[in-house]
Amino acid sequence: MRFLLIFIIAILLTSCENVINIDLNKAEKIIVAEGLIELGSNGWIRLSYSSDYFDGNKPEYIDNAIVTLSDNNGGSEQFKYKGNGMYLGNLLKGKPDKKYSLKITIGNKTYTAESTLFPPAPIISVNFEEQLFQQPGDLTKSYSVILKFMDNPFIENHYMIQIQLNDTLENNSYILLKDSYYIVNGTIEYKPLRHRFAQGDSLIIGLYSIDKETYKYYNQLNDLKVSGMGASSTPYNPLSNFGTHVMGYFAAYSSTFQAAVVK
Amino acid sequence: MxxxxxxxxxxxxxxxxxxxxxxxxxxxxxxxxxxxxxxxxxxxxxxxxxxxxxxxxxxxxxxxxxxxxxxxxxxxxxxxxxxxxxxxxxxxxxxxxxxxxxxNLGAIIVSPERRDLNIKSVEMGVERINIKQLETIPVLFGEKDILKTIQLLPGISAASEGSSGFTVRGGSIDQNLILLDEAPVYSASHLMGFFSVFNSDALKNISVYKGGIPAQYGGRASSVLDITMKDGNNQNFTVSGGLGLISSRLTIEGPIIKDKMSFIVSGRRSYADLVGKLSGLIKEEMTLYFYDLNLKLNYRFNNNNRFYLSGYFGKDDFGFGVLGMGWGNSTTTLRWNHLFSKRLFSNTTFLYSNYNYGFNIGSDARMSSGIVDLSIKQDFTWYKNPENTLRFGFCSTHHTFNPGKLLTGNKINSEIILEQKQGVESAAYFSDNQKISGNLSIEYGLRISMFNQLGSGWSNVYDNNNTKVDSTYYNKGEIMKTYVALEPRVSLNLNTSATSSLKVSYNRMAQYLHLLSNSTSGQPTDTWIPCSSNIKPTMASQYSLGYFRNFSDNKYELSVECYYKDMRNITDYEDGTDIMLNENIEANILPGKGRSYGAEFYVKRRLGRFNGWLSYTLARTENKIEGINSNDWYPSKTDKAHNFSIVASYQITKQLSVSSSWVYYTGNAVTFPSGKYEYDRQVWAYYTERNGYRMPDYHRLDLNIHMNGKEKNRFKSSWDFSIYNLYNRHNAYIINFRESEATPGTTEAVRLSLFGIVPSITWNFTF
Incomplete structure (x- = not known):
């Protein structure tokens, strides 16, 4: 819908875009956390503060936090500070079906987030199909990708797909899907129609198994990406799993990759 | 009761x-x-x-x-x-x-009634518009559009630039009851809201009720827009039409039996796609058009019985290769006027209304949603004596809601079908318009309305975490939930002198349907759902006070109206709610309250070669919804402090007239970021207060030149040359905040303006 609206506006109307100056309020700075534990790797987190919207400086990093990662089997470790807001672990490595808990203490305040690491979903095949409809301005034929992968039919699964096109990671909306939209039979065939490729493009497709809460968080980030367009809802802050006083997220996930060339 | x-x-x-x-x-x-x-x-x-x-x-x-x-x-x-x-x-x-x-009337005349009716009548908060007399008000792309013209009146404003969506006294767009020959029209716009579905060639009268809403109307919280279609010329066959930039129109009307039976057929189709294809802007495989078809047949059987059959069919079609999207309304009204006596007038109405939205990607996926209404209405007007006119009646409507279904071909293996919902909305009313003395008149009435949500279907109970904790299944026709509301309506008119009057009114309105929408202006995908055990009806109470005064032998009319509106059970959504195809949407709806108050100033010159009006509204609309803005009051999306418009028309010669309008209003309340942060290698905006900022103020000047061509026998023609946004103001439609492409790492605000200066030309004919 949003895409169509913008599309119609663009072709029909005398629209124009200008960069303008706007006075914005200066909000009190808030803690920003970006934490991750991947299958087979150590966990990490980057901590910083939010800044004024038009501030051109680098973020103010937080270097005095105490960060502890623990799992639901009693494993626990304290991360080491490595500079630039980065805290690394070197003991616990991501294991499937484990629930991880990440605790941050800054001064006398503590924030805790949890995430469950789901097992990876094996990719069966990556194929391409000629797009049935071309977009205005398309000179050559475009293709869409068809990703087929295994889905454990006995549990509820959530996925995120990232596409790296010719060595650059696409910064478009996150591609999110849940298996409850599909008839359960052990495999899912998915065709992201909005993503179009040309012959000869080389892709690396990453398939991330994420938990339900992470799915929700990234879905909210997607809302934020399109907010401001005519048909979108009022923008809001995605709800962090660290609580309402923190922006950002701590995720546990596993991933599988496959490279392919469009032909 | x-x-x-x-x-x-x-x-x-x-x-x-x-x-x-x-x-x-x-x-x-x-x-x-x-x-x-x-x-x-x-x-x-x-x-x-x-x-x-x-x-x-x-x-x-x-x-x-x-x-x-x-x-x-x-x-x-x-x-x-x-x-x-x-x-x-x-x-x-x-x-x-x-x-x-x-x-020589000049072209723009609102209120075609007795010259001092605004003083004598007990009505307030009402505007009546005669379609014939709106021809020269300049509009976007030269498309005569009644929904845009009413936005120039006090208390009514555009939902967004160029949009036919409107808000009345702070109410949202779904709180407007839009009736076409008594049938509700659920989605009143074409082409993403830029054009209304009402082809003015087929329309006769329009009444907008902003306040003091009479008891015979109900079902929406904010306003009533009552549109009547032409009956068709019962004397001569006439053909009229026009060619414009966006669409062309053709109307044929005439008698079937002279003086007894006549018909009208009026069609309109846009051809933006054809023009676009010719100019190379639009590719061959693309379709993009809308059409409207209005039909009406009326038969005067004798002095005591008359029948009307009217229909409206409209559709938008958007296609690009295998991608297709379409939506449209259809309504049918059958009416029987009967005189039981010379003083008791009865009208019986059967009506059908359908709104449908569909989206498909080839044979791979199909999505649809919609609403279907079937109604019966009985209205009586009893002219008891010159002092008392009574109205009473009842109506009952069966609604079928299709909140959405997604079906896919075997390639994708996925389907979502949201359960159909049903409801019956009924009401009985009476009112008396009574002249108490030469100076004092009153209209009082009561409407009793009831809504029954009917099975078959599931009624769900949700806990605080929006988890479904209990479900009950109801069989077909079983009552799942009932709401009853008393809606008193009172208006009082005191003539303070021969040329002035003071009016007060109170009305209470119940709304049992909610529109699921996250846009301001209304989109075809917006879906109607009924009240249920989780969603209560919206109730609005409005108090208004007005002073009306005419000057210079009724040449000038002046009015000041103040109002206060209190709204209960208005809705918003929890952050991040998916409103499309969400079977648990009821759990994500947040109820709250709203209030709107303001003053409307209106000066109108109706007669003479130079006429027009000036309107100014000072208003405030706020909401308080649990879970939003830390549970504090915040400005609603429809809040506009100042709203000013001038419409002026000058008849230069019999052949030539010029008219112009200028509008100015405070920018909409919006949510802008108050900070930013980095996550996943990207910059994100950080928000603090809801609707805490304002879009820049909006203003625009439009001009129209109307020229009559030479008359040849019965053939008459006219030209309209209009210019929208004459001084090419770049009004902000959207302001986006994003990472700068020129200097990555920094952020910028980008204003998107929709319309620069837009000239257009329209040719009209009739014979």
Whole structure:
């Protein structure tokens, strides 16, 4: 819908875009956390503060936090500070079906987030199909990708797909899907129609198994990406799993990759 | 309660026989002598007195007077007044045909009634518009659009730039009841909101009720827009039409049996796609158009019985290769006017209304949603005596809601079908428009409305985490939930002098349907859902006070109206709610309250070569919804502090007129970021307060030149040259905040302006 609206506006109307100056309020700075534990790797987190919207400086990093990662089997470790807001672990490595808990203490305040690491979903095949409809301005034929992968039919699964096109990671909306939209039979065939490729493009497709809460968080980030367009809802802050006083997220996930060339 | 109301009505009916002695009734219909179109709002009164009556929307009038000789005047603005000498010794039926006057009216005239009706009538918060007289108000792309013209009136404003969506006294767009020949129109716009579905060639009258809403209307919290279609010329065949930039129109009307039966067929189709294809802007495989078809047939069986069948069919079609999207309304109304006596007018209506939205990607996926209504309505108007006009009746509507379904081909293996929902909305009402003395009149009434949510379906109970904790299944036709509301309506008019009056009114409205929408202006994907155990009906109470004054022999009208509106159970969504295809949407709906108050100033010059109006609204609308903005009051999306418009028209010669409008309003309340942060290698905005910022102020000047061509026999033509946004102001449609492409790592605000200066030309003809 949003895409169509913008599309119609663009072709029909005398629209124009200008960069303008706007006075914005200066909000009190808030803690920003970006934490991750991947299958087979150590966990990490980057901590910083939010800044004024038009501030051109680098973020103010937080270097005095105490960060502890623990799992639901009693494993626990304290991360080491490595500079630039980065805290690394070197003991616990991501294991499937484990629930991880990440605790941050800054001064006398503590924030805790949890995430469950789901097992990876094996990719069966990556194929391409000629797009049935071309977009205005398309000179050559475009293709869409068809990703087929295994889905454990006995549990509820959530996925995120990232596409790296010719060595650059696409910064478009996150591609999110849940298996409850599909008839359960052990495999899912998915065709992201909005993503179009040309012959000869080389892709690396990453398939991330994420938990339900992470799915929700990234879905909210997607809302934020399109907010401001005519048909979108009022923008809001995605709800962090660290609580309402923190922006950002701590995720546990596993991933599988496959490279392919469009032909 | 309903029973009591009916009993009351019957008792009043019986008492009339005793009262009617030595008085007789003059009744009939008032029509245009050239086209036979009924004239609504024509004035009938006894010369030299204030005793009179006004013709209803079917042109019917009824006036009861003592036995004797009377001089009765029939008048309607823009028509020659007729005076009849009547010897009233028995009930008389007198049908009057009024001849349009050739005096130079100028083009824009709102309120075609008796010149001082605004002072004498008990109504307030109402605007009536005669379609014929709106031709020259400049509009976007030269498309005459009634929904955009009403946005120039006080208290009514555009939902967003160029949009036919409107908000009335702070209400949201889904709180407007839009009726076309009594059938509700659920989605009143084409092409993503830029054009309304109403083809003005097929329309006759328009009334907008902002406040003091009479008891015969109900079902929406904020306003009523009552649109009547033309009946069709019952004297001569005429063809009229026009060619514009966006669409072309053709209307054929004429008698089937002269004076008895006539029809009208009016069609409009846009051809932006054809023009686009020719100019290379749009590719061959693309479709992009809308059409409207209005049909009406009326048959006067005899003086006591008349039938009307009217229909509207409209559709938008957007296609690009295998990608297709379409939506449209269709409505059908069958009406029977019957006179039980010379003083008791009855109208029985059966109606059907359907709104449907569909989206498909080849044979891979199909999505659809919509609403279907079936209604029966019975309305009586009883002209008891010149002092009392009573209205009473009932209506019942069966709604079927299709909240959405997604079906896919075997390639994708996925389907979501949201359960159909049903409901019956019923109401009974009565009202009395009573002249208490020469200076004081009152209209009071009560509407009792009821909504039953019906099975089959599941009724769910959710806990605080929005988890479904209990479900009950109801069989087909079983009542799942019932709401009843009392809706009192009162208006009082005190004539403080011959040229001024003071009016007060109160009305309470219940709304049982909610529109799932996250846009301001309304989109075709927006879905209607009924009240249920989780969603309560929206209730609005409005108090208004107004002062009306005419100057210079009624040449100038001035009014000041103040209002306060209190709204309960308005809705918003939890952050991140998916409103499409969400079967648990009821759990994500947040109820809250709203308040809106303001003052409307209005000066109008109606007569003469130079006419127009000036309107200014000072208003405030706020919401308080649990879970939003830390549970504090915040400005609603529809909040606009200042809203100013000037419309002026000057008739230079008989052939040439110029009109112009200028609008200025405070920018909408919006949510802008107050900070930023980095996550996943990207910059994100950080928000603090809801709707805490304002879009830049909006203003725009439009101009229209109307030129009549030479008349040849019956063939008449005219040209309209219009310019939208004459001084090319870049009004902000959207302001986006994003990472700068030029200097990565920094952020910028980008204003998107939709329309620069837009010239257009339209050619109209009739023969």
């Amino acid at each position: 309903i029973r009591r109301a009916i009993a009351l009505a019957i008792i009043s009916l019986l008492s009339c026989h005793v009262y009617a002695q030595e008085k007789f009734t003059l009744s009939g219909k008032i029509a245009d002598s050239l086209t036979g179109e009924d004239l609504m709002g024509a004035i009938v009164y006894r010369e030299g007195t204030t005793t009179g009556s006004v013709s209803n929307s079917y042109g019917f009038y009824s006036l009861t007077l003592p036995r004797g000789n009377h001089k009765v005047k029939f008048s309607y603005l823009g028509y020659k007044t007729i005076i009849k000498e009547i010897a009233l010794k028995r009930d008389i039926i007198l049908n009057i045909d009024l001849e349009p006057s050739n005096t």
